[in-house]
Amino acid sequence: xxxxxxxxxxxxxxxxxxxxxxxxxxxxxxxxxxxxxxxxxxxxxxxxxxxxxxxxxxxxxxxxxxxxxxxxxxxxxxxxxxxxxxxxxxxxxxxxxxxxxxxxxxxxxxxxxxxxxxxxxxxxxxxxxxxxxxxxxxxxxxxxxxxxxxxxxxxxxxxxxxxxxxxxxxxxxxxxxxxxxxxxxxxxxxxxxxxxxxxxxxxxxxxxxxxxxxxxxxxxxxxxxxxxxxxxxxxxxxxxxxxxxxxxxxxxxxxxxxxxxxxxxxxxxxxxxxxxxxxxxxxxxxxxxxxxxxxxxxxxxxxxxxxxxxxxxxxxxxxxxxxxxxxxxxxxxxxxxxxxxxxxxxxxxxxxxxxxxxxxxxxxxxxxxxxxxxxxxxxxxxxxxxxxxxxxxxxxxxxxxxxxxxxxxxxxxxxxxxxxxxxxxxxxxxxxxxxxxxxxxxxxxxxxxxxxxxxxxxxx
Amino acid sequence: xxxxxxxxxxxxxxxxxxxxxxxxxxxxxxxxxxxxxxxxxxxxxxxxxxxxxxxxxxxxxxxxxxxxxxxxxxxxxxxxxxxxxxxxxxxxxxxxxxxxxxxxxxxxxxxxxxxxxxxxxxxxxxxxxxxxxxxxxxxxxxxxxxxxxxxxxxxxxxxxxxxxxxxxxxxxxxxxxxxxxxxxxxxxxxxxxxxxxxxxxxxxxxxxxxxxxxxxxxxxxxxxxxxxxxxxxxxxxxxxxxxxxxxxxxxxxxxxxxxxxxxxxxxxxxxxxxxxxxxxxxxxxxxxxxxxxxxxxxxxxxxxxxxxxxxxxxxxxxxxxxxxxxxxxxxxxxxxxxxxxxxx
Numbered sequence: 001x002x003x004x005x006x007x008x009x010x011x012x013x014x015x016x017x018x019x020x021x022x023x024x025x026x027x028x029x030x031x032x033x034x035x036x037x038x039x040x041x042x043x044x045x046x047x048x049x050x051x052x053x054x055x056x057x058x059x060x061x062x063x064x065x066x067x068x069x070x071x072x073x074x075x076x077x078x079x080x081x082x083x084x085x086x087x088x089x090x091x092x093x094x095x096x097x098x099x100x101x102x103x104x105x106x107x108x109x110x111x112x113x114x115x116x117x118x119x120x121x122x123x124x125x126x127x128x129x130x131x132x133x134x135x136x137x138x139x140x141x142x143x144x145x146x147x148x149x150x151x152x153x154x155x156x157x158x159x160x161x162x163x164x165x166x167x168x169x170x171x172x173x174x175x176x177x178x179x180x181x182x183x184x185x186x187x188x189x190x191x192x193x194x195x196x197x198x199x200x201x202x203x204x205x206x207x208x209x210x211x212x213x214x215x216x217x218x219x220x221x222x223x224x225x226x227x228x229x230x231x232x233x234x235x236x237x238x239x240x241x242x243x244x245x246x247x248x249x250x251x252x253x254x255x256x257x258x259x260x261x262x263x264x265x266x267x268x269x270x271x272x273x274x275x276x277x278x279x280x281x282x283x284x285x286x287x288x289x290x291x292x293x294x295x296x297x298x299x300x301x302x303x304x305x306x307x308x309x310x311x312x313x314x315x316x317x318x319x320x321x322x323x324x325x326x327x328x329x330x331x332x333x334x335x336x337x338x339x340x341x342x343x344x345x346x347x348x349x350x351x352x353x354x355x356x357x358x359x360x361x362x363x364x365x366x367x368x369x370x371x372x373x374x375x376x377x378x379x380x381x382x383x384x385x386x387x388x389x390x391x392x393x394x395x396x397x398x399x400x401x402x403x404x405x406x407x408x409x410x411x412x413x414x415x416x417x418x419x420x421x422x423x424x425x426x427x428x429x430x431x432x433x434x435x436x437x438x439x440x441x442x443x444x445x446x447x448x449x450x451x452x453x454x455x456x457x458x459x460x
Numbered sequence: 461x462x463x464x465x466x467x468x469x470x471x472x473x474x475x476x477x478x479x480x481x482x483x484x485x486x487x488x489x490x491x492x493x494x495x496x497x498x499x500x501x502x503x504x505x506x507x508x509x510x511x512x513x514x515x516x517x518x519x520x521x522x523x524x525x526x527x528x529x530x531x532x533x534x535x536x537x538x539x540x541x542x543x544x545x546x547x548x549x550x551x552x553x554x555x556x557x558x559x560x561x562x563x564x565x566x567x568x569x570x571x572x573x574x575x576x577x578x579x580x581x582x583x584x585x586x587x588x589x590x591x592x593x594x595x596x597x598x599x600x601x602x603x604x605x606x607x608x609x610x611x612x613x614x615x616x617x618x619x620x621x622x623x624x625x626x627x628x629x630x631x632x633x634x635x636x637x638x639x640x641x642x643x644x645x646x647x648x649x650x651x652x653x654x655x656x657x658x659x660x661x662x663x664x665x666x667x668x669x670x671x672x673x674x675x676x677x678x679x680x681x682x683x684x685x686x687x688x689x690x691x692x693x694x695x696x697x698x699x700x701x702x703x704x705x706x707x708x709x710x711x712x713x714x715x716x717x718x719x720x721x722x723x724x725x726x727x728x729x730x731x732x733x734x735x736x737x738x739x740x741x742x743x744x745x746x747x748x749x750x751x752x753x754x755x756x757x758x759x760x761x762x763x764x765x766x767x768x769x770x771x772x773x774x775x776x777x778x779x780x781x782x783x784x785x786x787x788x789x790x791x792x793x794x795x796x797x798x799x800x801x802x803x804x
Contacts (some may be wrong), residue, residue, distance in 0.1 A: 028583040050684055095548040099557070102550070131588060135597040144597035164726055168750060171724035171797035179798040181644055186636040191644050192725055192796070229585050243583045250576040258568030265561035272554005288675055288689035288719050292749040307767060309753045312770030314798060324798035326724050339518065360585060392752065402752055403765055 029252045030232035030245035034121045036259060040190035042106045042218065045261040047217075051104040051271075052207065058090040059083070059095065061203030063158055063196045072280050080158075080284040083199055087157040088280050103271025108153060112146050112299040118324060119143060123344060123375045125362040127231050129353070133345040135224045140341045142217050145210055147299050152206040154277065154297055158199070161277075163285025164294055167192060172330030177322050193287050234361045241360075293392055302382055305389030306333040309409055337382060369428035377421035378389070384412045488559060491566070494785055523572035529567035536560035568783045572706055581748075637708050644801060645686025645794050649775055653694065655716065655785040658683065662784040673731035676785070677718060689719040690775050692785070693757060701758045706792070709776040714785065716775040717746060717761050720796045723768035726750035747774060760792070769798055773804040774794040 029035070032459075062082040068075045070089045080088075090097040119139060122128055128136035151169070155162040170192040173184035187201070188194030219346035229243045238244045248250045282291070296304055306329030317322035340347075349356050352371045365372040388409035394400045431437075446458045540556040543549065572578065608614055655663040655676035663676045671694075678688045697713035709715075719728050730747035732754075744757040745764055754768030761772030771796055776788035794802050 026581075026583070073726065092736050095545055095551055096550075099553045100549045103554075104492035115549065160567070164750060167725040167727075172795050174799040177565075178800050181801050184799075185644065185791070186634075189636070190645075193684060193686075227586075228588070237582065241584050241585050241587065242702075244580060247581045251572050251578045254568050254572035254576060258565045258572060261561045261565035261568060265558045265565055268561060269554055269558030272551050272558060286727075287684055287725075288687065288727050290749045292730055294749060310767045312767050314771050320800050321769075321798040321802045324802075325767050326797060329767070330724075360591070371547075392749075406752075448571055 021424055024226075025247070025249035027226065027248045028229070028243045028245045029248065030135060030238075030243060031221070031232055034125075035230065037114055037121055039259055040263055041111055041118055042222075043260045044111035044114055045214065045218065045258070046262050047107040047264055047267050048104060048111060049211065051100045052211075054100045055090065055097075055104055056207050058086060058094055059156070059203075060086040061156065061199050063193075063199045064332070076278060076285070083156060083158040084279070084284045084454045087159070092278070099268070099272050099312050101271075102274070102276050103267050105154070105276045105296060106270045106274070107267045108150050110263075112143075112150055112297075113359035115139075115146055117145050120375075120379065124365045125231075125233075126353070126368060126371065127360065127362055127374040128345045128360045129227060129348065130345075130356060132224075132231070133202075134175060134343055135221055135228075137342060138221050138224075139215050140338065142214060142221070143341075144338060145217070147208060149214065150297055150299060152202050152210065155202055156199070156206060157279050157369075158285055159279035160282040160285050160289060160291055161279075161296075163193070164290060165285065165296055166302075168304075168326070168330070170194075171324075172307075175327035176331060177327065178460070179328075180324070186261055191286075201414060205449065215323040231359070231360055231362050233364065238361065240358075243360075248283065249388050293396055295390065295393065301389035302337075302386040303330060303334060303389075303407070305385040305387065305391075306330070308391065309388045309413065310408075333385070340378065366428040366431040369425045369432065373421045373425035376424040377417035380420040381413060381417045384409055384416050480533070488562075491563070495605055503698060519575070526567050526571050526575060529563050529570065533560055533563040533567060536563060541700070611765055644799070646795075647791050647795050648681040648685065649687065649786060649787045649790050651789045653787045654679040654780075655690065655777075655787070662782070663692065664783045665712055665714055665779045665785055666783060668692055668785075670694050670696070670713075671733045671735060673733070677714065678787075686720055686725070687791070690716040691719045691731070691746055692716045693733070693744065693746075695757060699743065699758055699791070702760050702799060706774065707759055709774060709788065710779070711779050712775055714779075716777050716785070716787075717755065717757070718773040718793075718795050719792055721748040721750065721753055721768060722770040722772060722793070722795075723748065723753045723766070723797060724750055725796050728755070728772070770802075 008018060008021065011021075028091050060082045064082050064084055065079050065455055066082055068080050068088065069080050069091055070085070071074070071266075072088055072092050075088060091101055092098070122136065122139065151165065155166050155169070159299065170184055170188060173187060174180045176183060185191065187198070189197040189201075230245070232244060235244070246255075283289075295301070306328070307326060310325060311330045312325060313328070314321055314325050348371060352374065353368065363371070388406065391400075391402055391405040394405055395402045447455055448458050450456055531632075536556050536559045540553060540560060541557055543552050547623050578728045605611075654665035656679045657663055657674070657676060660679070662679075663674070668674060674692050676690050676692050678685075682690050683689065693715055695710075695713045695715065697710070700710055700713065704710060717728070720726075721728055726748050728748050730744045730749055732745045733749055734742065734744065742764070746755045746757055746761075747753070748766070748768070751767050754764045755768070755772040756762045756764045761774050763769070763771060770793060773791040773793035775791050778788040779784050
């Protein structure tokens with residue numbers, strides 16, 4: 001005890017840290033499983049930084065050709081790029097390298113998934129309402145950055161799949177009206193596949209620019225939660241002007257560290273036991289080679305789906321191509337989705353809740369049927385596009401014809417949101433009326449007859 | 461060495477490895493089961509401080525359990541280090557480090573639920589939005605500029621300075637790449653240029669089989685140049701329905717198209733070539749595996765399905781005296797995805 005007192009006194013006399021430390025230790029976290037989604041994202045990010053730092057020690061961001069002499073026999077003697085060579089080498093010839101690489105990849109998938117589900121939780125419970133609009137906007141920005149970061153990451157190894165992804169990214173950049181050509185050319189250092197400078201630019205974006213931005217935004221995100229305190233679900237003793245929950249020290253800190261260890265355990269175990277992105281099987285990228293059934297990481301599925309679903313429309317003026325086709329699926333669709341996401345707090349204030357009062361008590365999804373139904377409808381539209389991204393896998397796995405599937409998804413994109421809206425609204429209204437809880441069953445008082453013939457009520 | 465030897469040896473080794481892994485999984489499952497029993501709350505309020513006092517000795521048992529779990533954590537950590545040095549097998553490394561972290565997680569979970577004081581606290585929530593504070597802050601901001609009388613002049617000057625500085629900061633971005641708009645439409649195909657394979661050998665007309673598909677490049681040009689690779693196929697000359705202006709572009713029914721999709725620059729690497737009469741309702745087509753743009757081979761690369769907005773560029777062919785394929789002229793369209801500079 002006296003040891004910690006000495007440390008505290010040392011810090012307090014120099015920084016006045018005593019008050020700050022007590023503030024942090026006494027900080028109260030409301031309890032609910034869904035509040036852990038953001039923490040899962042945070043801890044995945046920590047695993048990403050740790051494994052990514054290890055990988056950066058061995059990866060060469062260079063597309064210069066060389067001859068492979070590593071221990072993976074099928075590639076020996078092949079002419080490949082330095083980037084691809086170093087990726088295969090760090091997988092096969094660096095101790096623990098493959099574990100780190102696969103853990104890094106799995107962590108990236110879990111990171112974006114946790115951010116996405118966290119965002120859904122925020123939207124469905126109305127946690128974005130005043131006074132949390134700023135933090136909400138920062139969160140949506142982090143989702144966009146996370147996707148960009150992931151794409152940059154799996155584009156680095158210069159294997160067949162990363163090259164195919166970059167070809168599409170270049171075409172999407174080219175498709176921006178008027179400025180697309182010069183913009184894409186500047187970024188790639190020439191016409192696709194560009195010069196070697198592009199690989200270094202991708203690398204610095206992936207290991208420095210975007211992670212630093214993410215780290216800064218995560219810091220602000222957490223600082224704002226500290227300032228405003230976490231939201232809480234309504235319950236006994238819980239009011240707008242208080243926070244009911246577990247103090248950080250010691251209980252919540254132990255629990256949260258336990259969650260960190262669990263997340264890391266799952267990611268490391270998957271990194272060791274479940275293969276992901278075996279680049280040596282895909283082979284090196286050449287712009288004249290393609291493979292059938294190629295799929296991006298899951299979080300880009302909605303973009304490939306949008307590119308695939310779009311009818312072959314292009315807009316021409318005065319003999320120029322004003323709007324090339326990839327613009328619709330690759331730029332317009334994600335921009336609209338993110339604009340809507342950014343606008344959610346203000347759409348809610350203006351059209352759904354129709355009020356601007358601050359809220360610290362969360363809505364359960366059923367409490368606001370209109371908001372829940374609209375959010376579910378919007379989500380279903382994106383989900384349909386996401387599913388369309390795997391229409392080719394539907395053909396491989398189940399034999400559904402590709403062209404028919406695309407027409408089906410085009411129809412579903414228009415129909416599903418309406419159906420989902422009506423159904424969700426109905427369910428919410430019914431749940432709110434009946435007081436039933438879909439996960440916990442029915443709750444209320446039970447009138448029971450006692451042994452002696454009397455009656456008593458049992459609270460459940 | 462006879463072929464059976466290594467097979468037998470590896471089978472034995474793999475079965476030993478399998479047994480080791482099974483034992484590992486059994487251990488993990490047992491631990492998980494034990495943990496779930498410990499963590500299961502006794503009664504609905506066991507975790508809250510309002511519940512009944514825990515039975516005597518429960519705390520000591522929990523302490524022992526946490527200590528045991530932490531020791532196991534240390535043990536699996538040491539196991540990971542040992543494996544790393546002696547036998548860095550990816551699966552075993554992942555399993556031991558994963559187990560190490562999982563045990564730590566269990567220890568922390570048990571500690572937080574059984575060992576430390578777990579209380580529910582109520583804290584007053586700070587309510588931001590004091591109108592007085594906001595007004596005073598705004599006044600302080602304004603007071604800082606009170607001696608400035610020529611506000612509009614200065615405001616304009618500040619704007620100008622900002623614009624100038626921003627331009628100076630942004631301009632180095634132009635160093636990123638040259639403005640290579642004419643490079644974007646460049647292709648190496650001219651009349652007389654030979655088609656060669658990946659090794660640089662001339663592609664002969666006789667190399668192209670009906671129903672087959674091969675990739676060729678412009679002779680003497682970098683194969684990684686967007687305009688170079690073409691897909692070469694052979695169809696029945698009688699089935700061709702090329703536009704009148706392209707008569708003679710397909711000698712002996714051999715056709716060449718750019719291999720770069722006009723939608724999103726992927727390599728066109730699928731060829732649909734119906735051989736049985738039941739599937740011949742639709743003719744041969746080149747298909748891009750990225751977004752399945754489908755180009756009709758018989759009709760000069762017309763878009764039959766998919767998102768591509770332009771036909772696939774066709775290369776007019778001729779067969780020289782040696783039987784080799786040569787370009788009879790430039791490609792019919794700009795290569796690759798569309799952009800503003802594409803003139804139609």
